[in-house]
Amino acid sequence: MIALSIAAVAIILAIYLLLKFKHSYWNRKGVPQIKPFFLFGNFKDAVFGDTIPNAIVKEAYWKFKMDGVKHGGIYFMYTPIWIPIDPELIKSILFQDARYFTGHGYFYQHKNDTLTNHLFNAEGEKWKHLRAKLTPAFSNGKLKLMFDILDAVGDRLERKVKGLYGKSEPLNVKEVAACFGTDIIATCAFGLDCNSLEDPNVPFRKYGKQIFEPRILQEILEQLFNWDLLNFFGHSWLNKEVNEFFLGLVKDMINLRDKRQTIRHDFLHLLLQLRDKENFSFEDIAANVLVIYAAGYETTSTTMSYVMYELARHPKIQDKLRQEILKICPGDKKVTYDDLQQMKYCEMVVNETLRLHNTATETPRKCTKTYQIPGTDVKIEEGIFVLIPNWGLHTDPDYYPNPLEFDPENFSESSKASRHPNALFLPFGEGTRQCIGMRFAMMELKLAMVKCLRKFKYELNPATPKDVTYEANNVTMIPKGEILLDILEI
Numbered sequence: 001m002i003a004l005s006i007a008a009v010a011i012i013l014a015i016y017l018l019l020k021f022k023h024s025y026w027n028r029k030g031v032p033q034i035k036p037f038f039l040f041g042n043f044k045d046a047v048f049g050d051t052i053p054n055a056i057v058k059e060a061y062w063k064f065k066m067d068g069v070k071h072g073g074i075y076f077m078y079t080p081i082w083i084p085i086d087p088e089l090i091k092s093i094l095f096q097d098a099r100y101f102t103g104h105g106y107f108y109q110h111k112n113d114t115l116t117n118h119l120f121n122a123e124g125e126k127w128k129h130l131r132a133k134l135t136p137a138f139s140n141g142k143l144k145l146m147f148d149i150l151d152a153v154g155d156r157l158e159r160k161v162k163g164l165y166g167k168s169e170p171l172n173v174k175e176v177a178a179c180f181g182t183d184i185i186a187t188c189a190f191g192l193d194c195n196s197l198e199d200p201n202v203p204f205r206k207y208g209k210q211i212f213e214p215r216i217l218q219e220i221l222e223q224l225f226n227w228d229l230l231n232f233f234g235h236s237w238l239n240k241e242v243n244e245f246f247l248g249l250v251k252d253m254i255n256l257r258d259k260r261q262t263i264r265h266d267f268l269h270l271l272l273q274l275r276d277k278e279n280f281s282f283e284d285i286a287a288n289v290l291v292i293y294a295a296g297y298e299t300t301s302t303t304m305s306y307v308m309y310e311l312a313r314h315p316k317i318q319d320k321l322r323q324e325i326l327k328i329c330p331g332d333k334k335v336t337y338d339d340l341q342q343m344k345y346c347e348m349v350v351n352e353t354l355r356l357h358n359t360a361t362e363t364p365r366k367c368t369k370t371y372q373i374p375g376t377d378v379k380i381e382e383g384i385f386v387l388i389p390n391w392g393l394h395t396d397p398d399y400y401p402n403p404l405e406f407d408p409e410n411f412s413e414s415s416k417a418s419r420h421p422n423a424l425f426l427p428f429g430e431g432t433r434q435c436i437g438m439r440f441a442m443m444e445l446k447l448a449m450v451k452c453l454r455k456f457k458y459e460l461n462p463a464t465p466k467d468v469t470y471e472a473n474n475v476t477m478i479p480k481g482e483i484l485l486d487i488l489e490i
Ligand code: HEM
Pocket: 104, 119, 120, 121, 131, 291, 292, 293, 295, 296, 297, 299, 300, 303, 359, 360, 362, 363, 364, 426, 427, 428, 429, 430, 431, 432, 433, 434, 435, 436, 437, 438, 440, 441
């Protein structure tokens, strides 16, 4: 009995010491670290819902900055995360030394989990080839051809707002932006006319919503156990029903295209061209159609909510933007792709929104080849997860004056020219892995602004808080609660 008790104590002690040892990873490498909590690392408050994971990374940015260091380490559970904060070091990682960081390392990826084998998850040579194949689909020329498909959804948005105004109902901007974003991606990526602006309960939206639900427990599981083992026990990124829905949908849409031999200038068409010309399988098509949804829907629709919220809080900025829109697209003039390119103030408004409320609060990287930090002896090992703290950088007064004020003038030509040379603006990441859908997102957001602002103006409904607070939704950051805006005629 005594022997058993001693053995049990020895095992517990050994586990405790092993875990303590794991939490000294950064200290042992000579990298400053923020003291982690037993089991949870630095994310205890996020696991218990007291804060959002994104805020922990932002706090780490400020802690390292105040300590006068160029980078530091934290832990998600027992997984070390490296946080570079020095702009020169960040530029090395994103540009000249990008070959050491060819992965994102974010999501679970497995050969038996078809829908995870897409561009965002791919690493190294595989990513390079895939990116080269997909890049032409996002060119200006292809987006211009796609524009009419988007514009049709834009018309529905305009009708939706008009309908709400007619009924004297406020604009629930998160809900309407989500439906607009869903309909845009459904039609441009899947070739599906789902019209959730009219019926928010369509299956596409119902299943799509589940992709973006917070999955903190799943992430913990994926940190603790080997991915092959998890996959062996049937674990996958999306649950079985959602997986089957999207695989089935892509199959049906492809069959329909093949049968009718129709040409529609959308992403599905461009991916089908790859299938016909290159070695691009059904699985490749399905995964990369889904990543357009996963990476492009919530980021863009949440940004639209923030834009509308800030415009309602800043009537002068709203008026100035409307003047630009009416000058280029008066009355019911059909909007064109080229019209949107001319809207420079609109672009400034969107950029300022992305600076202040960046939905992607970090640029993720995985170290794929051991990296010696320039000018030091410190080596970042292969496999280490890196988070570039966009949120901290974008709200640092050293780089942006009055960083918590919403001021599109931050993106005027003169402000950009006189900006601190170290100021970074990373809403879409940077370097070779920069968001492939950046131009698409800008086109969608500008279109939404035209359709919302041409005929109506907006004020904060009394039920809407004057200051935004955030909640984390999987990896993006969304505004907490409803944002209701009163619609007025101009
Ligand atoms: C406001 C909207 C958006 C934001 C803030 C955003 C942000 C980002 C960020 C931060 C990354 C990582 C970049 C890096 O690692 O350097 C990324 C990657 C990506 N985004 Fe976006 N994105 C947006 C819209 C879109 C749209 C509309 C699409 C598709 C139509 C899209 C598709 C992708 C894809 C496929 C990747 C992976 C690229 C690669 O790994 O090569 N995104 N995005």
